[in-house]
Amino acid sequence: xxxxxxxxxxxxxxxxxxxxxxxxxxxxxxxxxxxxxxxxxxxxxxxxxxxxxxxxxxxxxxxxxxxxxxxxxxxxxxxxxxxxxxxxxxxxxxxxxxxxxxxxxxxxxxxxxxxxxxxxxxxxxxxxxxxxxxxxxxxxxxxxxxxxxxxxxxxxxxxxxxxxxxxxxxxxxxxxxxxxxxxxxxxxxxxxxxxxxxxxxxxxxxxxxxxxxxxxxxxxxxxxxxxxxxxxxxx
Amino acid sequence: xxxxxxxxxxxxxxxxxxxxxxxxxxxxxxxxxxxxxxxxxxxxxxxxxxxxxxxxxxxxxxxxxxxxxxxxxxxxxxxxxxxxxxxxxxxxxxxxxxxxxxxxxxxxxxxxxxxxxxxxxxxxxxxxxxxxxxxxxxxxxxxxxxxxxxxxxxxxxxxxxxxxxxxxxxxxxxxxxxxxxxxxxxxxxxxxxxxxxxxxxxxxxxxxxxxxxxxxx
Numbered sequence: 001x002x003x004x005x006x007x008x009x010x011x012x013x014x015x016x017x018x019x020x021x022x023x024x025x026x027x028x029x030x031x032x033x034x035x036x037x038x039x040x041x042x043x044x045x046x047x048x049x050x051x052x053x054x055x056x057x058x059x060x061x062x063x064x065x066x067x068x069x070x071x072x073x074x075x076x077x078x079x080x081x082x083x084x085x086x087x088x089x090x091x092x093x094x095x096x097x098x099x100x101x102x103x104x105x106x107x108x109x110x111x112x113x114x115x116x117x118x119x120x121x122x123x124x125x126x127x128x129x130x131x132x133x134x135x136x137x138x139x140x141x142x143x144x145x146x147x148x149x150x151x152x153x154x155x156x157x158x159x160x161x162x163x164x165x166x167x168x169x170x171x172x173x174x175x176x177x178x179x180x181x182x183x184x185x186x187x188x189x190x191x192x193x194x195x196x197x198x199x200x201x202x203x204x205x206x207x208x209x210x211x212x213x214x215x216x217x218x219x220x221x222x223x224x225x226x227x228x229x230x231x232x233x234x235x
Numbered sequence: 236x237x238x239x240x241x242x243x244x245x246x247x248x249x250x251x252x253x254x255x256x257x258x259x260x261x262x263x264x265x266x267x268x269x270x271x272x273x274x275x276x277x278x279x280x281x282x283x284x285x286x287x288x289x290x291x292x293x294x295x296x297x298x299x300x301x302x303x304x305x306x307x308x309x310x311x312x313x314x315x316x317x318x319x320x321x322x323x324x325x326x327x328x329x330x331x332x333x334x335x336x337x338x339x340x341x342x343x344x345x346x347x348x349x350x351x352x353x354x355x356x357x358x359x360x361x362x363x364x365x366x367x368x369x370x371x372x373x374x375x376x377x378x379x380x381x382x383x384x385x386x387x388x389x390x391x392x393x394x395x396x397x398x399x400x401x402x403x404x405x406x407x408x409x410x411x412x413x414x415x416x417x418x419x420x421x422x423x424x425x426x427x428x429x430x431x432x433x434x435x436x437x438x439x440x441x442x443x444x445x446x447x448x449x450x451x452x
Binding site: 053076078079088089090091092098106107 | 311
């Protein structure tokens with residue numbers, strides 16, 4: 001796999017003070033593939049994601065999106081990236097529809113009114129479209145966050161615990177959206193505390209152990225490992 | 236910018252607080268200084284008005300960026316295709332509009348409390364106030380991006396912004412006082428030039444430096 005892959009990390013190092021968090025992380029995710037990164041609290045999953053998104057700079061190494069350094073990505077490339085983090089990036093005093101209008105304007109989404117209506121329907125928020133986000137539950141915010149991150153059809157998705165706060169129906173909805181993005185050629189990096197058993201989603205599984213990214217199973221890479229049996233945890 | 240104005244209109248509490256504080260400042264100045272009328276009133280009124288302007292600027296500039304930091308939206312803006320220079324201009328414009336609205340209310344209160352008239356002298360003062368609001372908004376927006384990343388940043392903003400703005404503040408107060416007193420345009424122009432020069436400095440510095448200070452680290 002080359003550095004023109006949508007998502008790549010080369011020898012990433014990151015420390016906070018004297019505490020090393022990432023120690024030489026390498027990762028490549030090609031279009032149409034997904035990498036699931038698991039690890040205990042404080043392992044560095046969110047740190048890795050923020051560096052990949054260009055929000056933080058590594059102490060050493062390179063985080064690349066579409067072959068360019070993520071911290072210095074040109075606007076055209078940034079338009080192709082979707083981001084889901086612990087924070088929703090939603091404005092509490094705007095309605096769900098207004099939030100999506102703003103992000104559609106930011107990302108130059110054509111036919112925004114129709115797209116917004118469609119996405120609100122997809123994430124189950126059509127009824128609450130004109131309610132302010134301030135009054136939303138955490139699960140409703142997460143649904144709107146997914147719509148915000150996907151409405152501009154990104155080619156690279158960085159998602160920090162995308163299933164957090166979602167009920168069973170929400171998890172199925174999110175999994176369907178992620179599956180559609182994968183089928184559309186999107187490269188995806190997700191994080192979670194433990195392996196996900198989501199029907200019909202294929203991940204390459206990695207774990208951050210003492211700052212290093214360990215592929216599971218041992219032969220690593222980012223190719224799909226076959227459909228994950230929802231009755232069993234991923235190996 | 237439209238999003239910022241919508242948020243501010245929905246929030247509303249900042250404008251109410253500013254109008255109330257402007258009223259308080261003007262009342263205190265009227266009773267403390269006991270203006271006798273005429274030219275002395277104009278100078279005192281101009282000074283009180285600029286105190287209200289600085290207060291509006293500090294609050295307005297910090298709020299337009301606070302809305303982004305409190306809910307993590309600044310990260311979304313940084314990660315988005317939005318040019319960071321354009322972000323600065325949007326925040327500057329929102330802060331300027333916020334200050335202009337607060338100043339309009341303060342001017343009305345000033346006229347009432349200082350026994351002035353709604354006449355042509357206010358029109359001569361308007362460009363001075365507008366330039367002052369622009370310069371302070373430009374400076375405070377840049378400094379708000381810096382102080383927003385540190386602990387107790389809200390307290391740091393006025394401590395940094397006001398000393399840096401003092402030369403422009405002096406020029407603004409002098410020009411406003413001259414305008415309100417009906418002085419010839421030449422008397423106002425000499426102070427206006429200083430104000431314009433600082434506006435150019437602050438706007439240039441803000442537009443050049445904002446993208447480097449708005450990041451997470």
